[in-house]
Amino acid sequence: MLLPVMAAVDGSAESLAAAEWAAREARRRGRPLRLVHAWNWHPRREDGEIATAAQRHLGRRTLRQAEDRVRAVEPAVDLDDTQVEGPATAALLNAAEEAELLVLGSRGLSGFTGFLVGSVALGVVARATRPVVLVRAGEEAADEHLPSADEHLPSADGGASTRTGFRDVVLGVDLGDPCDEVIEFAFEVARLRGARLRAVHAWQAPSALGLGPGEIALVGDAQRAEEWRGFLAAVLQVWRDKYPGVEVVETVTRDRARSALLRAASGAGLLVVGRHLVDRPAGPRIGPVTHAAIQHVGCPVAVVPHK
Missing domain, CATH: 3.40.50.620 (HUPs)
Known part of the structure; x- marks a missing residue:
């Protein structure tokens, strides 16, 4: 059943x-x-x-x-x-x-x-x-679709139409704790829609207090960004192989995670984020990034629980 x-x-x-x-x-x-x-x-x-x-x-x-x-x-x-x-x-x-x-x-x-x-x-x-x-x-159904400038489509003012392709599905990826359940959910909804999947990871430069002597000058932002892009590509590769029909765009940006996701979700059809199932002493809670998405993102938000 x-x-x-x-x-x-x-x-x-x-x-x-x-x-x-x-x-x-x-x-x-x-x-x-x-x-x-x-x-x-x-x-x-x-x-x-x-x-x-x-x-x-x-x-x-x-x-x-x-x-x-x-x-x-x-x-x-x-x-x-x-x-x-x-x-x-x-x-x-x-x-x-x-x-x-x-x-x-x-x-x-x-x-x-x-x-x-x-x-x-x-x-x-x-x-x-x-x-x-x-x-x-x-x-509405049309809000899931891309705008169209085609005067022959129902939205002659350039608005969304159900006869256009679907807007992007945006996936927030925490490379410190990538979760299969969240990633698979995003790939599946993108596949069902024939939509592009945009995977977003935000990173921040480490604090000087967390680095050893001489480490600050050893790795610049460009190199750090390239390393994160490599990590993201590696994490997503197995899902690219499983969903070969899904177009994937990988975005790595130096920013706070909540800011990066709110910006990426502008104009998206769906935002997919995760939530840990592990109970804390104070009880279950929604993480700050997911909470910000729920409060501020205009498109539908999918919160996927994971261990």
């Missing part, structure tokens, strides 16, 4: 955009789409049964709205839906265990909407064992 692509919906513009994005991804992957709506049960309320019935009714209406949107854009996709009860973070995490990936709506700097408020959405991203994709409100 194929695991579905799953989208969490709450009736907001963000979640409806997420549902449409998930439907397109399900079609590309040849997988079913499952819409999920989470709501909290209040067992101590005197009118608990009435409240539960009301929430179920609201959930049913929310799911129908999302289904209508999905049917309008991807009528052939195999679609089902479900309602889950309990604290939203735990409910979505449990549901996601039975999914290929989970798609959520995001409002970026403004936080998250509906039941995906602040710590809930961040908690899902920080704890999920499956890839999570965050999608902004207003994201």
Whole structure:
């Protein structure tokens, strides 16, 4: 049985955009789409049964709205839906265990909407064992495609059209800890779209405090950059061999990782970043680079967990 692509919906513009994005991804992957709506049960309320019935009714209406949107854009996709009860973070995490990936709506700097408020959405991203994709409100199928100046295409003003090629998939690569799960996810989504994959690694010159006597003058920035390019090429070679049809562009830049990725993701169709599955004493967390991507990048962001 194929695991579905799953989208969490709450009736907001963000979640409806997420549902449409998930439907397109399900079609590309040849997988079913499952819409999920989470709501909290209040067992101590005197009118608990009435409240539960009301929430179920609201959930049913929310799911129908999302289904209508999905049917309008991807009528052939195999679609089902479900309602889950309990604290939203735990409910979505449990549901996601039975999914290929989970798609959520995001409002970026403004936080998250509906039941995906602040710590809930961040908690899902920080704890999920499956890839999570965050999608902004207003994201449409045409936004995944390159702009076209062809007056015969639907977007005569030079805007995006679904009849053009796909925008780049951007992959953030940490050469200090390259991760197969993250790299493979990026190559696969690029293959499914026929898109170019742009792999980005950012490096910074070592501090003088970390170098031994005489080492500062031995290696200049140009040589360091060339060494990093060689490392990146070596890491990606096995994936180039596995995905020979994917065009790959390798970018190595001296910069902070978050700045390099935010710049590279401008105009991209999807940004792919990783997140360590290892729990820390303070609990699961999202690294600063991934957190910056979630907050500031305009295109959809895929957060892929790895060991």
